Amino acid sequence: MGEVLVLVEDVDGVVKKVTAELLTLARRLGDPAAVWVGPGISDEAVAALGEYGAGTVYVAGDAELTKHPVAPKAEVLAQLVADKAPAAVLIASTAEGKEVAGRLAVRTGSGVVTDAIDVAEDLTATQSVFGGSTVVHSKVTTGTPIITIRGNSVAPDPAPATPARVDVAVSLSDAATKATVTGHTVAAKGGRPDLTEAAIVVSGGRGVGGAEGFAVIEALADSLGAAVGASRAATDAGWYPHQYQVGQTGKTVSPQLYIANGISGAIQHRAGMQTSKTIVVVNKDPEAPIFELADYGVVGDLFTVVPQLTEEIKNRG
Amino acid sequence: MKIAVCVKQVPDTWAEKALKAADSTLDRDAADGVMNELDEYAVEEALKLTEAHGGEVVVVTMGPERAGETVRKALSMGADSGVHLVDETLHGSDALATSYALAEVLKDRGFDLVMFGSESTDARMSVVPAMVAERLGIAQLTFAQKVEVSGPTVTIQRATETGYDTVEAQTPAVVSVVEKINEPRYPSFKGIMAAKKKPVETLSVSDAGLDAARLGLSAAWSQVEDFAARPPKAAGTIVVDEGDGGAKLAGFLAEQKFI
Numbered sequence: 001m002g003e004v005l006v007l008v009e010d011v012d013g014v015v016k017k018v019t020a021e022l023l024t025l026a027r028r029l030g031d032p033a034a035v036w037v038g039p040g041i042s043d044e045a046v047a048a049l050g051e052y053g054a055g056t057v058y059v060a061g062d063a064e065l066t067k068h069p070v071a072p073k074a075e076v077l078a079q080l081v082a083d084k085a086p087a088a089v090l091i092a093s094t095a096e097g098k099e100v101a102g103r104l105a106v107r108t109g110s111g112v113v114t115d116a117i118d119v120a121e122d123l124t125a126t127q128s129v130f131g132g133s134t135v136v137h138s139k140v141t142t143g144t145p146i147i148t149i150r151g152n153s154v155a156p157d158p159a160p161a162t163p164a165r166v167d168v169a170v171s172l173s174d175a176a177t178k179a180t181v182t183g184h185t186v187a188a189k190g191g192r193p194d195l196t197e198a199a200i201v202v203s204g205g206r207g208v209g210g211a212e213g214f215a216v217i218e219a220l221a222d223s224l225g226a227a228v229g230a231s232r233a234a235t236d237a238g239w240y241p242h243q244y245q246v247g248q249t250g251k252t253v254s255p256q257l258y259i260a261n262g263i264s265g266a267i268q269h270r271a272g273m274q275t276s277k278t279i280v281v282v283n284k285d286p287e288a289p290i291f292e293l294a295d296y297g298v299v300g301d302l303f304t305v306v307p308q309l310t311e312e313i314k315n316r317g
Numbered sequence: 318m319k320i321a322v323c324v325k326q327v328p329d330t331w332a333e334k335a336l337k338a339a340d341s342t343l344d345r346d347a348a349d350g351v352m353n354e355l356d357e358y359a360v361e362e363a364l365k366l367t368e369a370h371g372g373e374v375v376v377v378t379m380g381p382e383r384a385g386e387t388v389r390k391a392l393s394m395g396a397d398s399g400v401h402l403v404d405e406t407l408h409g410s411d412a413l414a415t416s417y418a419l420a421e422v423l424k425d426r427g428f429d430l431v432m433f434g435s436e437s438t439d440a441r442m443s444v445v446p447a448m449v450a451e452r453l454g455i456a457q458l459t460f461a462q463k464v465e466v467s468g469p470t471v472t473i474q475r476a477t478e479t480g481y482d483t484v485e486a487q488t489p490a491v492v493s494v495v496e497k498i499n500e501p502r503y504p505s506f507k508g509i510m511a512a513k514k515k516p517v518e519t520l521s522v523s524d525a526g527l528d529a530a531r532l533g534l535s536a537a538w539s540q541v542e543d544f545a546a547r548p549p550k551a552a553g554t555i556v557v558d559e560g561d562g563g564a565k566l567a568g569f570l571a572e573q574k575f576i
């Protein structure tokens with residue numbers, strides 16, 4: 001077994017949960033080595049990576065690397081693939097992660113599998129496709145397997161190691177620097193967990209009726225320590241910000257518990273939440289297709305059911 | 318400004334999708350083909366840009382004979398001409414092969430922008446635009462929720478997990494769009510009639526100078542080992558609210574140890 005490279009995702013220098021998940025998975029496949037791209041790695045971050053078993057942390061710390069989107073990360077990984085001949089490369093299945101994987105595949109002449117929910121010891125990846133209706137096993141047959149993994153697919157399991165930090169110098173190609181990031185705009189974010197990482201997601205759809213209606217959804221979410229999601233009908237109407245949209249053209253979530261309120265269950269919405277472990281539905285139309293996915297469903301008005309549920313949770317807590 | 322828009326024909330989203338037992342590829346005959354929804358947004362954005370800045374829009378597709386319908390649809394929306402790469406050997410091509418073929422067809426045609434939808438509804442990989450940018454060695458401006466062109470400078474808002482990044486480059490560039498960017502137009506009757514007369518160049522693998530060994534199912538760099546329909550979910554418990562729906566739900570969540 002060789003090294004398994006894991007591309008680190010961070011928020012303001014703090015390692016994200018999905019990276020702990022990928023390191024946990026990498027331990028099954030070989031020796032996990034984390035790859036950090038960009039400036040600002042701290043001792044805490046190195047330690048956090050060690051906590052989940054990273055024996056090595058490769059640091060490409062040049063500030064230039066994060067001034068350009070996607071391509072520099074692919075080039076750092078391509079250089080490490082050439083130098084270290086790892087057994088596989090694991091990347092989080094985010095929009096950007098998949099693009100990095102795509103460019104890396106082209107650069108290294110390797111096959112790529114995206115949106116895996118599991119990877120076996122022999123590097124066979126499991127994917128859930130067509131909105132969760134079909135389970136596919138696939139394997140990269142050429143080059144270094146590049147696999148992107150969905151968040152919440154593996155439970156992060158600590159296995160403390162003391163990582164060796166290895167700095168790597170990278171010279172970027174001209175092509176990689178042709179697009180330049182000139183600004184970041186972060187939409188206001190409350191104290192709630194990240195939508196794609198949360199263990200519980202509470203979502204609202206057109207049935208919520210308006211922006212004010214989302215107060216009921218947020219109250220339930222807060223009683224559970226959950227993230228808030230929305231259907232496209234709700235985000236398009238401007239009731240809730242776009243970055244909380246769940247579905248085919250929004251975020252794909254796979255939490256332990258998904259609570260859909262006033263959402264009918266259009267196929268595009270399902271595509272983003274169908275792999276949730278437990279699904280709860282509140283909808284006043286008993287014929288709403290979302291009930292087909294429900295482990296537990298209540299046919300009723302969300303404006304009476306949801307506040308009552310929130311009250312019950314508070315009383316029990 | 319000369320803009321290429323890559324469009325893909327996909328099975329209708331509303332139809333059940335299935336893989337074929339024989340070769341584990343998508344059963345495209347089982348459902349009606351439609352233009353990948355996100356590609357409609359790319360066509361719309363290209364039309365808007367040429368309406369504002371002048372120029373032409375060329376739609377490019379790779380796919381079987383019937384994918385020509387999707388080219389016509391884009392032409393009826395207002396695109397000027399089409400290129401359709403169609404060949405038996407393309408069947409079963411993965412993203413690496415698709416991006417190779419598209420990049421070869423696109424290069425040397427003098428495009429300022431090469432536009433894409435950010436994801437196809439069947440493959441859902443979201444990798445082809447990035448791969449084409451890598452192969453062509455030009456700027457990658459993907460996941461755009463807004464595109465602005467000023468002379469040779471293209472600026473986009475790239476949708477991110479937490480908001481957006483402003484990203485800038487000089488043409489030529491690859492641009493992919495997300496659905497919040499615009500509202501695609503419907504083809505008018507006039508547009509549909511006009512489309513019939515617009516030129517579509519049909520290319521085979523050899524016309525396009527492609528290496529057949531890099532295309533199709535046998536060249537794929539990843540392989541489906543097996544697939545199975547996920548067992549249907551056991552029917553859940555559905556209760557009708559009689560004033561205690563929230564309390565019952567709390568009971569279920571407690572049973573499942575969520576509270």
Ligand SMILES: Cc1cc2nc3c(=O)[nH]c(=O)nc-3n(C[C@H](O)[C@H](O)[C@H](O)COP(=O)(O)OP(=O)(O)OC[C@H]3O[C@@H](n4cnc5c(N)ncnc54)[C@H](O)[C@@H]3O)c2cc1C
Nearest residue numbers: 205206207231232233247248249250262264269284285302
């Ligand atoms: C290209 C494309 C991409 C798309 N991407 C996405 C995506 O990423 N995510 C997404 O969600 N959608 C997406 N859609 C849209 C999707 O097709 C549906 O239109 C959308 O999901 C519907 O949202 P909804 O369920 O909230 O609304 P509706 O379908 O209108 O459903 C509202 C539900 O609320 C119930 N309801 C109403 N009032 C109450 C009440 N007081 N109490 C309880 N229940 C109530 C109703 O019975 C109904 O079932 C996409 C569509 C296209 C074409």
Ligand SMILES: Nc1ncnc2c1ncn2[C@@H]1O[C@H](COP(=O)(O)O)[C@@H](O)[C@H]1O
Nearest residue numbers: 323379433434436437440442443444445
């Ligand atoms: N066969 C194809 N022909 C033309 N464009 C394609 C093809 N496959 C993918 N694309 C383009 O690439 C985008 C992303 O596709 P994907 O990476 O498969 O999710 C699509 O929205 C299309 O714009």
